[in-house]
Amino acid sequence: xxxxxxxxxxxxxxxxxxxxxxxxxxxxxxxxxxxxxxxxxxxxxxxxxxxxxxxxxxxxxxxxxxxxxxxxxxxxxxxxxxxxxxxxxxxxxxxxxxxxxxxxxxxxxxxxxxxxxxxxxxxxxxxx
Amino acid sequence: xxxxxxxxxxxxxxxxxxxxxxxxxxxxxxxxxxxxxxxxxxxxxxxxxxxxxxxxxxxxxxxxxxxxxxxxxxxxxxxxxxxxxxxxxxxxxxxxxxxxxxxxxxxxxxxxxxxxxxxxxxxxxxxx
DNA sequence: CAAATTAAGTCGGTATCCGACATATAGTGA
DNA sequence: TCACTATATGTCGGATACCGACTTAATTTG
Numbered sequence: 632x633x634x635x636x637x638x639x640x641x642x643x644x645x646x647x648x649x650x651x652x653x654x655x656x657x658x659x660x661x662x663x664x665x666x667x668x669x670x671x672x673x674x675x676x677x678x679x680x681x682x683x684x685x686x687x688x689x690x691x692x693x694x695x696x697x698x699x700x701x702x703x704x705x706x707x708x709x710x711x712x713x714x715x716x717x718x719x720x721x722x723x724x725x726x727x728x729x730x731x732x733x734x735x736x737x738x739x740x741x742x743x744x745x746x747x748x749x750x751x752x753x754x755x756x757x758x759x
Numbered sequence: 760x761x762x763x764x765x766x767x768x769x770x771x772x773x774x775x776x777x778x779x780x781x782x783x784x785x786x787x788x789x790x791x792x793x794x795x796x797x798x799x800x801x802x803x804x805x806x807x808x809x810x811x812x813x814x815x816x817x818x819x820x821x822x823x824x825x826x827x828x829x830x831x832x833x834x835x836x837x838x839x840x841x842x843x844x845x846x847x848x849x850x851x852x853x854x855x856x857x858x859x860x861x862x863x864x865x866x867x868x869x870x871x872x873x874x875x876x877x878x879x880x881x882x883x884x885x886x887x
Numbered sequence: 888c889a890a891a892t893t894a895a896g897t898c899g900g901t902a903t904c905c906g907a908c909a910t911a912t913a914g915t916g917a
Numbered sequence: 918t919c920a921c922t923a924t925a926t927g928t929c930g931g932a933t934a935c936c937g938a939c940t941t942a943a944t945t946t947g
Contacts, residue, residue, distance in 0.1 A: 644775045646903060650873070654880050664925050673876055681905050686927055688903085718913040719925035739881075742874055745778070748801055749867055752782050774934060792894050809936050814896055816934080846944035847894030 637730065642695065645738045648684050653697065653727065653735050660701045662722040663689060689725060697731035700724070765858065770823065773866045776812050781825065781855065781863050788829050788854040791817060792847070817853060825859035828852070 645653070651670040655661060661669065667680045692698045701724040727735070773781070779798040783789060789797065795808045820826045829852035855863070 646774075647772050647873075648904070650877075654877055657884070658880055662925080663927095673880065675872075681907090682926075683906070683928080684904055687905095690927095691903085716913075717925090718923060720911050720927090722925070735877075735881075739874065739877055742870060742877075744803075745775075746867065746870055746874065749778075749782055749863075749870075752786055752801065753863075753867075756785070776935070790894080791896095809938090810895075811897080811937070812935055818896095819934085844944075845894090846892060848896090848942050848944095850894070 639730070639734055639737055642697075642734055643738055643741055645734070647678065648680055649688050649692070650735075650738055651678055651680070652685070652688055652692070653731055653738075656698060656725060656727045657732065657735055660724045660726040662724045664719070664722075666725075692731070693725075695730075696728055697734055698725045699728050701726050767858070767861055767865055770825075770862055771866055771869055773862070775806060776808055777816050777820070778863075778866055779806055779808070780813070780816055780820070781859055781866075784826060784853060784855045785860065785863055788852045790850040790852045792850075794853075820859070821853075824856055825862055826853045827856050829854050 648670075651674060652666055655666050655669045655673060658669075663682075663685055667682070667685055671679050689698070693700070776798075779802060780794055783794050783797045783801060786797075791810075791813055795810070795813055799807050817826070821828070
């Protein structure tokens with residue numbers, strides 16, 4: 632098992648928007664606007680990222696090496712025919728790095744032990 | 760069921776320290792310093808509240824009516840004999856209000872649906 | 888009385904979120 | 918052709934909560 636010589640624990644806990652962004656990218660690469668829509672669907676409409684939150688988070692996650700830009704599409708090829716046009720500014724796609732995947736897993740574990748501790752503590756007093 | 764004419768959802772999500780404080784008080788009334796020690800135990804030593812975090816959170820939670828002061832002990836009685844002495848400043852005990860209990864429950868529910876969504880999303884790609 | 892322990896409180900710095908605003912590109916219809 | 922709409926990225930200022938460092942207070946013990 633390749634230990635990556637970096638301590639991940641100081642990145643936790645993740646705030647809700649950040650966790651959803653990483654979770655969205657764990658499915659596959661996406662560009663920013665697609666993440667916003669995916670997160671809304673993923674959370675049953677409960678989490679609606681503002682563009683401020685999204686693009687600032689993406690910059691931060693790039694900096695922390697939890698995600699990376701996907702090159703190739705955008706403005707690379709000369710006259711590639713498979714370049715499908717689309718409205719809006721040129722898209723920038725991102726993908727999860729291995730380290731990003733580790734962080735998602737670690738946050739999942741934290742969440743689960745949190746719920747476990749809460750259930751233990753809450754067991755014993757009647758609710759309502 | 761007594762609906763309390765207040766929308767709780769704008770108080771969520773709770774940050775980790777705040778959730779642990781409310782969880783600690785859901786067991787019974789405690790004073791600040793005791794909460795710090797209880798939360799550390801409750802989280803297997805992972806969450807160690809700084810006093811800044813704790814006392815600022817208590818003030819905020821009082822303001823939001825999620826907790827309340829427990830009167831009676833401290834400096835109320837004239838010369839009550841059951842007043843056990845203890846070192847340190849006069850203790851101030853807090854307890855969870857019904858609204859505070861609702862918030863804990865709502866946060867639990869949020870956490871569980873979060874984990875559910877994450878498991879759904881993560882199921883399908885190999886881990887490691 | 889000094890030191891240690893328990894306890895509460897304050898403050899400045901920092902991280903993240905959020906809404907509002909700005910910018911850029913492409914398709915559509917009058 | 919020119920506005921309008923939808924898609925898409927990016928910036929900025931304000932607000933909130935956390936955190937470590939520091940301060941104050943009260944009691945016990947040597």
